[in-house]
Amino acid sequence: MACVLVTGAATGLGRNTVAALLDDGHEAVLHARHPGRLTDVRDLLDRGAVPVTGDLATHEGTLSVVEQANTLGGIDAVIHNAGVYDGPDTLAVNVLAPYLLTCLVTGPDRHVYLSSSMHNAGHADAGLIDSRGPGLPLGYSDSKLFVTALAAAVPRRLPAVHSFAVDPGWVPTRMGGPSAPDDLTLGHVTQFHLATASDPDATGGYWHHQHRQTPHRAVRDEGFQDEVLDALAHRTGITLTPR
Numbered sequence: 362m363a364c365v366l367v368t369g370a371a372t373g374l375g376r377n378t379v380a381a382l383l384d385d386g387h388e389a390v391l392h393a394r395h396p397g398r399l400t401d402v403r404d405l406l407d408r409g410a411v412p413v414t415g416d417l418a419t420h421e422g423t424l425s426v427v428e429q430a431n432t433l434g435g436i437d438a439v440i441h442n443a444g445v446y447d448g449p450d451t452l453a454v455n456v457l458a459p460y461l462l463t464c465l466v467t468g469p470d471r472h473v474y475l476s477s478s479m480h481n482a483g484h485a486d487a488g489l490i491d492s493r494g495p496g497l498p499l500g501y502s503d504s505k506l507f508v509t510a511l512a513a514a515v516p517r518r519l520p521a522v523h524s525f526a527v528d529p530g531w532v533p534t535r536m537g538g539p540s541a542p543d544d545l546t547l548g549h550v551t552q553f554h555l556a557t558a559s560d561p562d563a564t565g566g567y568w569h570h571q572h573r574q575t576p577h578r579a580v581r582d583e584g585f586q587d588e589v590l591d592a593l594a595h596r597t598g599i600t601l602t603p604r
């Protein structure tokens with residue numbers, strides 16, 4: 362049995378992931394943006410999921426989630442699921458929050474990051490992470506390229522940690538929209554498996570429907586991975602080091 366923290370679990374794939382964890386006898390720590398969002402997951406809390414709350418668009422909100430998670434303790438894996446498709450919070454929610462949780466939540470030896478096939482269209486320019494002025498706005502594809510590179514880089518910095526990126530397919534959640542063509546019931550299966558399997562699969566891969574796939578060339582480039590880590594450390598003031 363594993364204890365898994367799932368971010369952004371008030372709806373969509375995160376909610377389905379928590380339900381699958383509970384169905385399979387695991388412990389789930391369910392993250393939602395704020396306490397009001399917990400009304401949508403009352404059924405999961407009644408089944409034993411433990412709530413943590415915080416706005417991942419802000420540094421303070423993310424640190425609050427870290428503090429709540431570390432107070433609970435015993436977290437074996439984190440599924441970095443929370444995400445936005447556009448807008449000014451794209452960098453913070455899709456990239457900075459997963460990075461900070463990876464650096465600061467104590468205990469987990471598995472991290473699963475929600476990527477997307479759209480990462481292939483991202484700009485391999487780590488400077489976007491640290492550009493605060495008007496310039497090229499960070500897009501969804503860029504954010505998913507960075508978080509996929511983070512997933513590949515983590516085991517190089519934290520050798521005891523298994524780390525994966527998952528493309529869940531284009532599925533009909535709020536983000537995916539009602540006409541998304543892929544099967545929603547499969548959308549959480551790979552990240553659930555990677556977070557809980559008793560024999561963890563080889564670390565560092567990019568996965569889709571329980572198969573490893575080849576990600577963007579930059580993801581496999583250790584120089585780019587290091588640029589992303591350096592930019593994240595500079596932007597957040599926190600360096601990824603073994604705990």
Ligand SMILES: NC(=O)c1ccc[n+]([C@@H]2O[C@H](COP(=O)([O-])OP(=O)(O)OC[C@H]3O[C@@H](n4cnc5c(N)ncnc54)[C@H](OP(=O)(O)O)[C@@H]3O)[C@@H](O)[C@H]2O)c1
Pocket residue numbers: 368369370371372373374375393394395398415416417418419441442443444445450454475476477478528529530531532533534535536537538541
């Ligand atoms: N659906 C797809 O086709 C698809 C395809 C590829 C990748 N993905 C990825 O899969 C993940 C889950 O997506 P989904 O389709 O389930 O999307 P969704 O239904 O829109 O759910 C996104 C979740 O993230 C949370 N979230 C967003 N901003 C937040 C913030 N500032 N603080 C805390 N929580 C925040 C949302 O909370 P609220 O409900 O409170 O807003 C919600 O629980 C995302 O990372 C997405 O990029 C999805």
